[in-house]
Amino acid sequence: MADRLTERSNPPSRDPLQEPAWLRALLIGAAVLSMALLVVLPLAMVLASAFGDGFRAWWDALAEHDARAALKLTLITAAIVIPINAVFGVFAAWALTRFEFRGKRVLLAFIDLPFAVSPVVAGLCLVLLFGTNGWFHAFLQEHDIKILFARPGIVLATLFVTFPFVVRELVPLMQQQGADEELAARSLGAGAWTMFRRVTLPNIKWGLLYGVLLCGARAMGEFGAVSVVSGHIRGLTNTLPLHIEILYNEFDGTAAFAVASLLAGLALVTLVLKFWLEARHGDALANSHRRH
Amino acid sequence: MQLKISSLTKQYPGVAALDGIDLDIRSGELVALLGPSGSGKTTLLRVIAGLLHADRGRVLFGDVDATRLSLRERNVGFVFQHYALFRHMTVAENIAFGLRSRPRPRRPDKATIARRVQELLQLVQLPEHGGRYPDQLSGGQKQRIVLARALAIDPSVLLLDEPFGALDAKVRVELRRWLRKLHEQTGQTTLFVTHDQEEALELADRVVVMRQGKVEQVGTPDEIYHAPASPYVFEFIGRANVLEGRVEQGRFHSGALKLDAAGTQDGLARLYVRPHDLVQADAGGGGALSASVCGVQRLGGRINSELQVAGQERLLELETFDAGGAQVLAVGDALHLRPARYRVYPVAG
Numbered sequence: 001m002a003d004r005l006t007e008r009s010n011p012p013s014r015d016p017l018q019e020p021a022w023l024r025a026l027l028i029g030a031a032v033l034s035m036a037l038l039v040v041l042p043l044a045m046v047l048a049s050a051f052g053d054g055f056r057a058w059w060d061a062l063a064e065h066d067a068r069a070a071l072k073l074t075l076i077t078a079a080i081v082i083p084i085n086a087v088f089g090v091f092a093a094w095a096l097t098r099f100e101f102r103g104k105r106v107l108l109a110f111i112d113l114p115f116a117v118s119p120v121v122a123g124l125c126l127v128l129l130f131g132t133n134g135w136f137h138a139f140l141q142e143h144d145i146k147i148l149f150a151r152p153g154i155v156l157a158t159l160f161v162t163f164p165f166v167v168r169e170l171v172p173l174m175q176q177q178g179a180d181e182e183l184a185a186r187s188l189g190a191g192a193w194t195m196f197r198r199v200t201l202p203n204i205k206w207g208l209l210y211g212v213l214l215c216g217a218r219a220m221g222e223f224g225a226v227s228v229v230s231g232h233i234r235g236l237t238n239t240l241p242l243h244i245e246i247l248y249n250e251f252d253g254t255a256a257f258a259v260a261s262l263l264a265g266l267a268l269v270t271l272v273l274k275f276w277l278e279a280r281h282g283d284a285l286a287n288s289h290r291r292h
Numbered sequence: 293m294q295l296k297i298s299s300l301t302k303q304y305p306g307v308a309a310l311d312g313i314d315l316d317i318r319s320g321e322l323v324a325l326l327g328p329s330g331s332g333k334t335t336l337l338r339v340i341a342g343l344l345h346a347d348r349g350r351v352l353f354g355d356v357d358a359t360r361l362s363l364r365e366r367n368v369g370f371v372f373q374h375y376a377l378f379r380h381m382t383v384a385e386n387i388a389f390g391l392r393s394r395p396r397p398r399r400p401d402k403a404t405i406a407r408r409v410q411e412l413l414q415l416v417q418l419p420e421h422g423g424r425y426p427d428q429l430s431g432g433q434k435q436r437i438v439l440a441r442a443l444a445i446d447p448s449v450l451l452l453d454e455p456f457g458a459l460d461a462k463v464r465v466e467l468r469r470w471l472r473k474l475h476e477q478t479g480q481t482t483l484f485v486t487h488d489q490e491e492a493l494e495l496a497d498r499v500v501v502m503r504q505g506k507v508e509q510v511g512t513p514d515e516i517y518h519a520p521a522s523p524y525v526f527e528f529i530g531r532a533n534v535l536e537g538r539v540e541q542g543r544f545h546s547g548a549l550k551l552d553a554a555g556t557q558d559g560l561a562r563l564y565v566r567p568h569d570l571v572q573a574d575a576g577g578g579g580a581l582s583a584s585v586c587g588v589q590r591l592g593g594r595i596n597s598e599l600q601v602a603g604q605e606r607l608l609e610l611e612t613f614d615a616g617g618a619q620v621l622a623v624g625d626a627l628h629l630r631p632a633r634y635r636v637y638p639v640a641g
Contacts, residue, residue, distance in 0.1 A: 180372050180374060180376035181376045181377075181378055181379070183343055183370075183372070183376070184370065184372060184376040184377075184378075184441075185378070185389065185393070186363045186364070187341060187342070187343065187363055187368060187369075187370040188389055188390035188393060188441070188442075188444075188445055189363075189364045189367065189390050189393050189394060189445055190364075190389070190390075190393035191364070191393070194393050198378075198389070198393075199378055202378075202380040203379065203380065
């Protein structure tokens with residue numbers, strides 16, 4: 001029996017996950033090709049078109065009054081939305097991971113709602129609430145508050161759409177870390193604020209930054225929800241994406257692509273930061289960060 | 293600080309985690325809460341610490357009703373099972389945390405804190421490790437740093453949740469002895485939770501055996517080991533053989549075996565005996581069990597034999613020691629046995 005086993009030499013050992021060379025080449029080739037066609041080529045086209053009429057034309061398109069106003073509005077919106085979402089994201093994640101209450105699962109499911117629902121629907125909800133026939137219309141009229149077709153509407157729409165980013169990053173992270181360090185801090189005599197400042201926050205800071213980054217990228221790029229509530233008033237309620245659409249619809253291709261290149265540049269910066277965070281502080285991020 | 297726990301009750305949905313616990317802990321005592329998982333020992337520890345609230349009952353710290361005290365006011369040193377060291381702080385910062393978190397009027401100055409940290413690092417024998425981060429420490433080192441961190445606040449009582457649970461066997465034994473010595477040095481009232489009876493018996497002044505949210509027995513390790521109050525404690529504390537039989541007029545009968553069982557009520561009963569408390573005997577006298585050997589395992593210096601006894605369903609275990617030269621039992625051998633030390637418990641119902 002033993003003799004018979006040793007007679008035949010073993011076949012060359014092979015990694016069980018190692019597919020034949022031709023199949024690997026095919027799959028890798030397909031992946032690279034689709035990346036090139038779907039991502040690299042369009043990005044290159046944007047840049048090529050943006051600088052198609054030279055650097056001067058690119059610069060003029062950006063320096064133009066309406067473009068500057070759009071950039072300003074986009075940055076202001078992001079500057080309002082990011083801190084609000086960061087603070088409420090931390091609160092929500094705290095409540096969801098540290099307290100037991102009825103309806104917790106439902107709430108967890110609802111946090112993903114802004115991702116699941118089309119941004120246009122989100123915008124329409126705001127119209128339904130604040131529009132001419134909306135629930136709060138009379139109240140707003142009375143106090144002369146403008147929400148729709150004004151900046152507050154844009155901020156609200158952006159808030160809604162970007163709400164999940166911070167929470168979704170923090171909830172799994174805080175679940176994974178558990179409450180033991182916080183309990184230890186309390187049992188050592190720390191008050192709630194000391195505990196939060198010296199234990200909780202340092203433990204979640206990279207995850208928080210990661211969530212804020214994604215939130216910011218989306219806040220600057222959001223089109224659908226903002227488009228519904230903005231009213232497209234040039235130089236006043238246009239964000240960068242809306243401004244690009246207007247330019248494009250007016251057949252001002254070079255200007256449209258010039259502004260688009262700015263937006264793409266912002267996205268690239270986000271991407272680089274995200275990459276750096278994942279490489280440098282991957283262990284301090286939630287396991288879920290590959291999901292995004 | 294002396295602790296008094298009275299009729300402490302805590303209900304989780306469907307189960308009573310604590311079911312009317314009464315317990316007195318003397319000042320300076322080292323007490324083990326021993327029980328299987330789900331017996332309520334960790335819940336009890338957390339309620340004492342103030343990390344959980346009991347539904348009913350009270351915990352007295354000295355004369356003060358701690359039920360009304362906040363976590364901060366209780367001033368307990370709690371050591372978590374998985375250490376819960378602050379991962380982004382150095383060892384020294386971890387130890388200093390409790391002192392630095394005090395309200396300003398009671399906060400020592402920087403130099404005092406630094407001195408205290410160094411003292412504690414000396415005490416836990418890791419004087420060079422103040423600058424390291426928790427993930428640069430071994431399990432045993434982490435455990436000692438957690439202890440130092442808990443001791444830094446001069447706690448009224450030290451509470452340890454499965455302090456050696458996450459360590460490998462050798463480190464566990466070393467650390468156990470070290471903790472015993474540390475306790476002798478500091479005299480700190482200490483409670484620790486464990487599911488390991490060896491740990492409880494070796495380390496504690498007194499052992500509290502818990503079962504399903506109730507205290508089953510409280511006693512010194514000797515009392516617990518030699519006079520278990522119930523079959524549950526007997527079986528939990530070490531290996532046990534069970535003989536079915538009955539008690540008549542103060543004597544236990546099982547086959548030819550007759551043994552004194554004064555104080556046990558008449559009726560069906562079980563005799564519990566540890567494998568090393570069975571001794572070989574002559575066939576005559578007060579009767580003995582006739583057994584035949586059906587298995588022999590050699591475990592280093594010990595020999596474990598499995599015996600079939602006429603009239604008993606369960607196999608008996610006999611533990612002997614290989615003293616060299618002594619004859620070792622072989623499968624098929626017949627022999628007579630008597631329990632040298634044993635306990636008889638009536639069968640309920």
